[in-house]
Amino acid sequence: MRSTVRSISPADKLNSIYYLMPSLAGLRGKVVLYRLQKQLFPERWEAFSVHLRQHPLLQNPSVLLEGPADEDVHDWTQCHPSVSSASQTGLLLTHCCCFTTFTRPPHRYVPWNYHEAVQGVQNFTGDRDLEHFLDLANQTGLLVILRPGPYICAEWEMGGLPAWLLQKPNIVLRSADTDYLQAVSNWLAVLLPQIKPWLYINGGNIITVQVENEYGSYYACDYNYMRHLRTLFRFFLGEDTVLFTTDGNTDKEMICGTLEGLYATIDFGTENNIAEAFKRQRRFEPRGPLVNSEFYTGWLDHWGDQHAVVNSQKVSRVLGEMLTMGANVNMYMFEGGSNFGYWNGADHDTRFRSVVTSYDYDAPLSEAGDPTEKLLAIRDVIKQFRDIPSGPMPPATPKFAYGFVTLKKVGNISSLLNTLSPLGPVKSQHPLTFEEMKQFYGYMLYRTRLPRDLPQPTPLISPLNGVHDRAYVSINGVYQGLLERDTVLVTNVTAQQGDTLDILVENMGRVNFGSRINDFKGLLSDLFLGKDLLTDWLIYPLDIDGAIASGWPHSDNKKSSTNPRKILQSDPSSTRGPYSLMDFLGTPF
Numbered sequence: 001m002r003s004t005v006r007s008i009s010p011a012d013k014l015n016s017i018y019y020l021m022p023s024l025a026g027l028r029g030k031v032v033l034y035r036l037q038k039q040l041f042p043e044r045w046e047a048f049s050v051h052l053r054q055h056p057l058l059q060n061p062s063v064l065l066e067g068p069a070d071e072d073v074h075d076w077t078q079c080h081p082s083v084s085s086a087s088q089t090g091l092l093l094t095h096c097c098c099f100t101t102f103t104r105p106p107h108r109y110v111p112w113n114y115h116e117a118v119q120g121v122q123n124f125t126g127d128r129d130l131e132h133f134l135d136l137a138n139q140t141g142l143l144v145i146l147r148p149g150p151y152i153c154a155e156w157e158m159g160g161l162p163a164w165l166l167q168k169p170n171i172v173l174r175s176a177d178t179d180y181l182q183a184v185s186n187w188l189a190v191l192l193p194q195i196k197p198w199l200y201i202n203g204g205n206i207i208t209v210q211v212e213n214e215y216g217s218y219y220a221c222d223y224n225y226m227r228h229l230r231t232l233f234r235f236f237l238g239e240d241t242v243l244f245t246t247d248g249n250t251d252k253e254m255i256c257g258t259l260e261g262l263y264a265t266i267d268f269g270t271e272n273n274i275a276e277a278f279k280r281q282r283r284f285e286p287r288g289p290l291v292n293s294e295f296y297t298g299w300l301d302h303w304g305d306q307h308a309v310v311n312s313q314k315v316s317r318v319l320g321e322m323l324t325m326g327a328n329v330n331m332y333m334f335e336g337g338s339n340f341g342y343w344n345g346a347d348h349d350t351r352f353r354s355v356v357t358s359y360d361y362d363a364p365l366s367e368a369g370d371p372t373e374k375l376l377a378i379r380d381v382i383k384q385f386r387d388i389p390s391g392p393m394p395p396a397t398p399k400f401a402y403g404f405v406t407l408k409k410v411g412n413i414s415s416l417l418n419t420l421s422p423l424g425p426v427k428s429q430h431p432l433t434f435e436e437m438k439q440f441y442g443y444m445l446y447r448t449r450l451p452r453d454l455p456q457p458t459p460l461i462s463p464l465n466g467v468h469d470r471a472y473v474s475i476n477g478v479y480q481g482l483l484e485r486d487t488v489l490v491t492n493v494t495a496q497q498g499d500t501l502d503i504l505v506e507n508m509g510r511v512n513f514g515s516r517i518n519d520f521k522g523l524l525s526d527l528f529l530g531k532d533l534l535t536d537w538l539i540y541p542l543d544i545d546g547a548i549a550s551g552w553p554h555s556d557n558k559k560s561s562t563n564p565r566k567i568l569q570s571d572p573s574s575t576r577g578p579y580s581l582m583d584f585l586g587t588p589f
Helices: 085-097 130-140 163-167 178-198 223-237 251-257 274-284 312-324 373-383 413-420 544-549 564-569
Strands: 018-021 032-035 142-146 206-210 242-248 263-268 291-296 328-332 346-348 352-354 408-412 426-428 443-449 454-461 470-475 478-484 490-495 500-506 537-542 573-576
Touching: 130 142, 130 178, 163 178, 178 206, 178 223, 223 242, 242 251, 251 263, 251 274, 263 274, 274 291, 274 312, 291 312, 312 328, 312 373, 408 413, 413 443, 413 500, 413 537, 413 544, 413 573, 470 490, 478 490
Parallel strands: 018 328, 142 206, 206 242, 242 263, 263 291, 291 328
Antiparallel strands: 032 142, 346 352, 408 573, 426 537, 443 500, 443 537, 454 490, 470 478, 470 500
């Protein structure tokens, strides 16, 4: 197979390479899949050299992967049998936009914590089956750019780093800290050998691999850490693999995030000066393509905020300007997704802000997989640079309202402790964190007895802002109020000496970006009742997932109310309701 690359000028608009970054099913991220036609047109496919020192990516102002024109291919909807109908719709929509690259679930980033939730126990089965994804991509005719971290950001819990790292409380994440490097080395020694057979130079479909992610945005600026990663990636993947970095387009970010031997790319959105951004990339990479690895088509949402919207006209205008320059563009996001389970992240600038379950991102393809006005605007931009497939856009996914679910209260959390915490509580004079209890996600219950009568409302205080993240306060099973990180540090209670004080603490997602990713959860400091220090705690780790997996042995409480308002006004409790899906008539979006 010949390796052919030809350089192109900015005026040669048809030959720009377009990257996309969609999202689905909560596993958002950054594997970029190029359109590979060698299975369909082996005689017409010409690959590019992948030797680092001779790689055209590093030698030419822009590169073109030569292959058949999009209009020669008509089978993008003929997907692998395991691909869902939603995935087929996404592929068809992408084809209709005439993009030459695409990504599909379940992997783009490789979230370390998703594969190693328990230290030393790796999981690559089911939705975590990375090799199945790579095989599916290959069969679908796609090349892959893989971003395996170890840190990924992505509005994902702790940026993909496993919370068990925090069992060493003084660990310095994303640095040359000995404990951190040992954990990273152990993980990459498992992950990277799985990747190596899938490298393009080995006959696979991974053409480039990113090292770390936006490291220049992190305070540590530790070159020894980046050198260690480079050594690991080279050792396991070989000298011929093209490795790259992605960073924000400021001098500080590029200085701290780039390293010799790793091709430097940048990211920015619609509000940046395009020429200045690429000029900065060029200062760090005198040769090679201009690459915006994350062109932000929308933005993330936090709890309590308005849904973020990025104007379609801005997106299409900036996209057109970049393509006119001959730049390569990777859209973040192209397709919206969802932060299922406990996998949402959080930010902490002036205060803690948790990312919501929805990761719609105001993307060109919505969270439901539907085309939007923004998608059509982007398609119109692409029309100016190349021919696009004829025919109408696929319609929106069918929707159907399946009716109401009547919820019935199963029981208060305190009545379910034998099920949710089968090993019982841990006794401690002072509160312990989630990490100390090895309860990394979800909820924990802290219980103690009140030391005196409280005939008048008395403040329950977290003086050191030690509630991470939200605490529901109950006395003898009656809800009193809440405490919340950075916003609600005091709630008043009335009670008698010896009454049971329960504090149910919720982990709302660990910080995934910036200097505060060492984000411990639970009660991080003592609580005071007035001037009294509360001690003698019983701490219950709540294994809700385990209880559900074992069939949730409790029956409905027939005397309990089904009135949603009354349920919400009670102390923390569990509810459930029957739901029967006889026939699939559409998505419930």
